[in-house]
Amino acid sequence: MYSESFQKSLTVVEAAREKNIALEPERMTEKQRKQLLAEYHPDYKKDEFAQLKIGVNKGDTVPLELAQLLQAHSRISPKEVDLSVPYYDTDVLVIGGGGAGAAAAIEANRAGAKVMIVTKLRLGDSNTIMAEGGIQAADKPKDSPVFHFLDAFGGGHFAAKRELLSKLVCDGPEAIKWLSDLGVEFDKESDGTMITTHGGGTSRKRMHSAKDYTGAEIMRTLRDEVINQSIPVVEFTSAIELILDHKGNAAGAVLMNMETQKLTVARAKTVIIATGGAGRMHYQGFPTSNHYGATADGLVLGYRVGARLLYAENLQYHPTGAAFPEQIFGALVTEKVRSLGAKLVNAKGEVFTHPLETRDVAAAAIIRECSTRKNGVNTGNGQGVWLDTPMIEIIGGEGTIEKRIPATMRMFQKQGIDIRKEPILVYPTLHYQNGGLDIDENGMTTNVKNLFVAGEAAGGIHGKNRLMGNSLLDIIVFGRNAGINAAAVAKETSLGKLTLEHIEKFENEIKSAKIETKMVSPKLLPNYTKQNI
Amino acid sequence: MEKMVNVFLFGQEYQVPENLTIMTAMEYAGYQLVRGCGCRNGFCGACATVYRIKGDSQLKTCLACQTKVEDNMYIAALPSFPIKKQVYDIEKINPSQAVMRQLYPEIYSCISCNACTKACTQGLDVRKYIEYAQKGNFEKCAEESFSCVMCGACSSRCPVGISHPQVAMLARRINGKYLAPSCEHLENRVKEIKDGAFTQLIEALMQKPIEEIKELYNTREFEK
Numbered sequence: 070m071y072s073e074s075f076q077k078s079l080t081v082v083e084a085a086r087e088k089n090i091a092l093e094p095e096r097m098t099e100k101q102r103k104q105l106l107a108e109y110h111p112d113y114k115k116d117e118f119a120q121l122k123i124g125v126n127k128g129d130t131v132p133l134e135l136a137q138l139l140q141a142h143s144r145i146s147p148k149e150v151d152l153s154v155p156y157y158d159t160d161v162l163v164i165g166g167g168g169a170g171a172a173a174a175i176e177a178n179r180a181g182a183k184v185m186i187v188t189k190l191r192l193g194d195s196n197t198i199m200a201e202g203g204i205q206a207a208d209k210p211k212d213s214p215v216f217h218f219l220d221a222f223g224g225g226h227f228a229a230k231r232e233l234l235s236k237l238v239c240d241g242p243e244a245i246k247w248l249s250d251l252g253v254e255f256d257k258e259s260d261g262t263m264i265t266t267h268g269g270g271t272s273r274k275r276m277h278s279a280k281d282y283t284g285a286e287i288m289r290t291l292r293d294e295v296i297n298q299s300i301p302v303v304e305f306t307s308a309i310e311l312i313l314d315h316k317g318n319a320a321g322a323v324l325m326n327m328e329t330q331k332l333t334v335a336r337a338k339t340v341i342i343a344t345g346g347a348g349r350m351h352y353q354g355f356p357t358s359n360h361y362g363a364t365a366d367g368l369v370l371g372y373r374v375g376a377r378l379l380y381a382e383n384l385q386y387h388p389t390g391a392a393f394p395e396q397i398f399g400a401l402v403t404e405k406v407r408s409l410g411a412k413l414v415n416a417k418g419e420v421f422t423h424p425l426e427t428r429d430v431a432a433a434a435i436i437r438e439c440s441t442r443k444n445g446v447n448t449g450n451g452q453g454v455w456l457d458t459p460m461i462e463i464i465g466g467e468g469t470i471e472k473r474i475p476a477t478m479r480m481f482q483k484q485g486i487d488i489r490k491e492p493i494l495v496y497p498t499l500h501y502q503n504g505g506l507d508i509d510e511n512g513m514t515t516n517v518k519n520l521f522v523a524g525e526a527a528g529g530i531h532g533k534n535r536l537m538g539n540s541l542l543d544i545i546v547f548g549r550n551a552g553i554n555a556a557a558v559a560k561e562t563s564l565g566k567l568t569l570e571h572i573e574k575f576e577n578e579i580k581s582a583k584i585e586t587k588m589v590s591p592k593l594l595p596n597y598t599k600q601n602i
Numbered sequence: 603m604e605k606m607v608n609v610f611l612f613g614q615e616y617q618v619p620e621n622l623t624i625m626t627a628m629e630y631a632g633y634q635l636v637r638g639c640g641c642r643n644g645f646c647g648a649c650a651t652v653y654r655i656k657g658d659s660q661l662k663t664c665l666a667c668q669t670k671v672e673d674n675m676y677i678a679a680l681p682s683f684p685i686k687k688q689v690y691d692i693e694k695i696n697p698s699q700a701v702m703r704q705l706y707p708e709i710y711s712c713i714s715c716n717a718c719t720k721a722c723t724q725g726l727d728v729r730k731y732i733e734y735a736q737k738g739n740f741e742k743c744a745e746e747s748f749s750c751v752m753c754g755a756c757s758s759r760c761p762v763g764i765s766h767p768q769v770a771m772l773a774r775r776i777n778g779k780y781l782a783p784s785c786e787h788l789e790n791r792v793k794e795i796k797d798g799a800f801t802q803l804i805e806a807l808m809q810k811p812i813e814e815i816k817e818l819y820n821t822r823e824f825e826k
Binding site for chain 2 (some may be wrong): 198241286328353397480
């Protein structure tokens with residue numbers, strides 16, 4: 070599949086393979102990591118960020134594209150909507166049909182609340198379904214939630230909210246059990262022992278997986294369970310504005326049919342934002358591994374009613390996005406490829422970093438190799454470095470790739486590349502929103518009552534960089550948590566009069582800050598039609 | 603200059619660059635997709651598509667996000683195909699062959715035409731996993747169907763109306779919950795945490811000043 074232009078570099082990589090397998094590259098020191106990030110990580114490029122002029126985070130910086138959305142006009146004027154006749158009336162309204170939303174809905178339903186899910190695409194269309202490599206949990210005898218805490222806290226630059234991270238790691242094993250009891254097929258030895266591997270920055274092998282379809286396996290099981298529990302799901306319908314009651318508590322949402330644009334009102338005693346990430350914002354022009362609907366909607370909805378953002382300036386660029394061929398540009402190549410032994414190799418056949426540094430460090434190392442060091446491979450569509458996948462077959466034995474990472478193998482096979490025999494070209498791709506709406510241990514936003522957040526839309530759990538496998542864990546732990554607590558709060562809530570006054574208030578802030586914009590938000594979907602390319 | 607090919611989207615002819623996928627070709631032609639587009643990476647099954655190359659008698663199925671356009675391709679998206687999903691209680695279900703017969707009896711009407719296997723966008727042997735389901739061999743059915751993305755292409759081609767992805771889903775859940783070996787270290791750890799075995803340790807760590815935690819992090823040992 071690789072044309073003539075790649076052959077020279079390819080030959081060098083092949084010749085160095087045996088030596089590179091034997092090599093045990095050193096991990097960077099804290100000082101080296103810091104310097105590398107400051108010089109090469111996209112989060113540190115100051116001119117790609119803007120200061121917010123309005124709202125609770127006024128003065129904070131966020132990516133340019135996010136600042137525009139957060140300070141854009143509402144899609145509706147309050148006059149268009151009759152709040153007195155809600156089309157849906159429920160206890161718990163879950164916005165978003167990914168892993169966090171489904172887990173929340175299942176638990177809220179089990180707790181006896183009336184719950185419904187609204188999602189702008191289909192139930193399950195989410196980043197969850199695309200998560201490949203695994204889910205962390207400290208359930209092995211050699212491991213402990215304490216080690217898990219330390220790995221994640223350090224990997225996130227010691228910025229995580231400690232009480233949230235503590236909940237993540239302590240509820241981890243229970244989350245695996247919960248999934249297992251629902252029928253999720255984790256990879257196990259014949260005696261039931263979980264097959265676990267390392268991820269970037271983990272000190273113990275605690276990455277559980279279902280081949281490299283881990284997220285897909287979790288999502289399809291949760292979706293099946295949501296349907297089995299007869300939880301109402303309204304698909305192809307987006308929440309475009311939250312509704313508050315006269316006390317300022319969350320009380321529902323204005324919904325829009327994605328095809329007919331018809332507006333409806335959903336009244337709810339509690340609302341859970343589980344809208345996921347923002348890869349389709351293409352910050353700094355990066356490609357993304359995210360699904361079609363990852364457009365930061367939840368941050369916009371929350372921000373407009375006064376919910377605070379935490380670490381919204383920290384994005385995760387997954388080190389190994391596919392860099393070639395063009396048809397799969399930006400698609401995720403799971404970290405599990407490196408967990409299984411493949412190393413990152415430059416055009417000269419040199420291993421230039423430990424393969425399991427944390428994601429931000431590994432991404433920065435690749436960008437350095439492809440920029441100032443000029444050791445990248447020209448892909449015809451940009452630069453990339455080799456991820457030497459045939460190493461896996463040599464280390465783990467023939468058949469390891471097919472058994473452990475069939476999805477990755479299939480993706481490249483469709484492009485005419487056999488990853489068992491040929492290495493692949495990779496470059497960082499926009500992958501994860503490390504920050505989000507600020508929540509407390511109950512999953513409720515810190516300054517809007519009855520508004521809960523779960524999954525990628527929440528901030529603070531991972532600090533400023535998330536480790537592999539902690540996001541699938543997060544959506545289960547904090548999805549369930551939000552569902553249970555939202556159901557409990559709903560029981561004690563009697564709704565006041567519904568209002569959309571916040572739209573006008575926000576509009577006035579836009580005017581006072583002299584922000585000139587025609588943009589409306591949330592964005593809902595990217596536009597890739599020709600005139601927009 | 604990029605090389606262009608002719609494609610027919612829902613019968614309408616467009617010229618698009620040859621290196622595009624069916625999905626990006628639709629966008630190139632001006633479609634702002636709402637249905638029939640999900641993860642764009644071959645995992646979600648939202649973009650099941652049928653196509654025929656002009657003059658070819660074979661109707662083919664694929665995922666639009668994973669398939670390159672070809673010259674004279676007649677394309678129609680299959681964004682929503684009504685397949686049958688039976689509701690059941692996973693806690694109360696009896697993991698035996700009878701449950702398949704009860705929930706999805708149509709699998710026993712299979713005429714082995716193999717249309718499902720030919721239609722599979724993941725290259726799975728669909729007919730074989732349906733055979734395993736018929737026999738109540740959930741473990742093998744789960745294994746053979748594991749990479750299913752539930753796009754429904756198989757069901758769209760089935761002459762007896764089998765909802766293959768849902769049959770496989772049931773088999774996998776039964777296998778994961780009831781048939782796979784249970785995990786002792788997981789059960790133990792869940793209990794230890796419930797009993798508070800780590801509470802003090804975690805709290806002690808959380809209370810430490812940041813410099814001390816940094817030191818612990820930077821000097822921690824890695825399991826080989």
